[in-house]
Amino acid sequence: METKRASGPIILYMLYGLGDALYQNLAYWIIGSLTNDSQRLSRYSGFYKGIQSLGATVAWQLDAKNVSYLNQFIGNWVLLVISLFPMFYVVYNLTDHSEDPPLAVFEDVDKQSVASASYSVEKTV
Secondary structure, three states: OHHHHHHHHHHHHHHHHHHHHHHHHHHHHHHHHHOOOHHHHHHHHHHHHHHHHHHHHHHHHHHHOOOOHHHHHHHHHHHHHHHHHHHHHHHHOOOOOOOOOOOOOOOOOOHHHHHHHHHHHHHHO
């Protein structure tokens, strides 16, 4: 009898975990898409993890102050909805670019010019 009663919360916790994993993957994808500079990416990731840790601290304090679960739930959803607007702005303005300079530029070369160039090199050697 108790197993039937526990199945609902177990499924709910699994869905919470899935939602959290999807949100984290999206956040790290957005951070990784901002730049190719590893130092800048590490700063962005550190800032993100710092804000995440601040959120965990606030959550512990809210629980310690006996804030009702419904108020915590509403607060979480309000913060999520507010954060979606800047996230959509950033994602919309992402550009497909690379900050690294190009290594080489290749042009179309016909076989005749390659053969004559290699022949002239062999002649001089």
